[in-house]
Amino acid sequence: MIDKQIPTAAEAVADIPDGASIAVGGFGLSGNPIALIEALLAQGTTDLSIVSNNCGVDDWGLGVLLGARRIRKMTSSYVGENREFERQFLSGELELELTPQGTLAEKLRAGGAGIAAFYTQTGVGTQVADGGLPRRYAADGSVAVASPAKDVRTFGEREYVLEEAITTDFALVHAWKGDRHGNLVFRKAARNFNPLAAMAGRVCIAQVEELVEPGALDPDAVHLPGVFVHRVVEVGTDIEKRIEKRTVATEGN
Template sequence: MDKVVGSAAEAVADIGSGSTLAVGGFGLCGIPSVLIEALLAQGADELEAVSNNAGVDEWGLGQLLFAGRLRRMVASYVGENKEFARQYLSGELEVELTPQGTLAERMRAGGAGIAAFFTPTGVGTQVAEGGLPWRYDTEGNVVVASPAKEVRSFETADGPRDYVLEQAIVADYGLVRAQRGDRHGNLVFRHAAQNFNPQAAMCGRVTIAEVEELVEPGEIAPEDVHTPGVYVHRVVALTPEQAADKRIEKKTVQQVDSGGRAASASERVETQGAS
C-alpha cells in the first residue's frame, strides 16, 4: 500500500480540535517540524500533546504554544521553553509531568496493546502518592493535581519491592520524523533522532511520518527498520530545504586565541539559536 500523501497540509488536514497528539523528538532533535508547521496553519486548537518536551520558544511545539493551540501537555520536562513555563504557572496550560523513562514506556505500551504496567520509578514520591500540580489558577493556587496511583509489592531477587501502576498512552495521532522511509511506511531514524519517535509512532491511532529521504519498498533492509510500516498510515516526503532545516537547542562553543590556545571551561560561550 502506497502511504505517501502529497503534502504536510494534506497529511494533517483531518486533525480536529481537541485531538491528542503523540509527538516524537527530544529537545529539537528529530522533531516533526514540518508537520507541526502545517498543523499550525491548519488551525486546530484545544490540543493535548504527549512529547518529551515542548520544543523551544517559537520552534517545534513551541509554535503551537505561542499560538495558544495547546490545552494540555504530557511531558517529562519543561526544558528551554520559557513560554511553556509561563503558561503552566499562570494557569493557561495543564501539564502532567512524567518521569522520562515512564513516559517512553507509557507510549510504547499503548502501541503494544498493554493497558498498564508496574514500575519502581516514582515510588515514595508525589508521582505515586499524588498531589503533583497539573493546573494552577491565575493566583498560583493548584486547582488540578495528580491522583494517587496503585502501589503494589512484588517479590524480586533482592526481596520485596514496591512498584507503582502507570497507564499506557494511546493518542489520536502520532507525528514523527525519520531520516529514511519507504512508501509502505517503514522508517529509519538517524542516531539520537530515534529518541521518542518509535514510541510516538506506535501509540498513535493514525501516525504521520515526515521523511527526509523517500525510497522505494525493498530499499531498506528489514534488519535496518526501526519502525515497521504497520504503525504508519501516512508518509510525507520532505524537500531538500525542509530536510536541511534543523535547529540547535543550545550550542556551546570554545574560544581559541590567536596562538591557538583553547579557552578554559569558564570562558566557553553558550548561545541559543540555529546553526
C-alpha cells in the same frame, strides 16, 4: 501495494480536529517533525492534548503551537527552556501531566503494544505515586487540579507504582528515510521518542527526509515497521534543523 505517501504536510494533517490528542516525536529539538507541526499551526487546529518529551523552545518545535495558544494540555517529562510554557502553566492557562522520562517512554511503547498498564519502581515514595503534583493552577496561584494517587504494590521486597499506557488519536514523527509502505529508518539521536510516539498513535503521520521505493531499505535496518505508520510525507534533506545550545571548542583544545 499499499502506497502511504501523501503529497504535502498540509494534506497529511488536514483531518486532525480541534481537541485531538497527539503523540509527537523528538527530544529537545532533535527529531522534531517541524513540517507537520507548522502545517498543523497553519490550519488553525486548537485545544490539543500533546504527549511529547518536551514542548520545544519559544519559537521552534511544539513551542510554535504553544505560543499560538493551540495546546490545552501537555504530557511531558522535561519542561525547561521554554518561557512561554512556564508562563502559561503558572498562570493556569495550560495543563501539565509531568511524567518521568523513562516512564513516559514505556507508557507510549505499552500503548502501541496493546499493554494496558505496567508496574515500575520509578516514582515510588514521591508525588508521582502519592499524588498531589500540580496539573493546573488557578489564576490566584493555588492548585486547581492535582494528580491523583496511583496504585502501589509490593513484588518481592520492593514497591512498584502502576502506570497506565498512553494511546493518542494521532502521532507526528520525523524519520531520516522511509518507503511508500511506511517502513522508517531514523538517524542517530533523532531516533529518540519518534518510534514510541509512532506506536502510540492510532493514526501515525511521518515526515521523512528521503522517500524510497519498497525494497530499497535493508529489512535489518528498519527501525519501525510500516504497520505502525499510516501516512508518509517527503520533506527533503535540506529541511531546517535547529540546535538548542551549540558548544564549540577552539582549535587545538
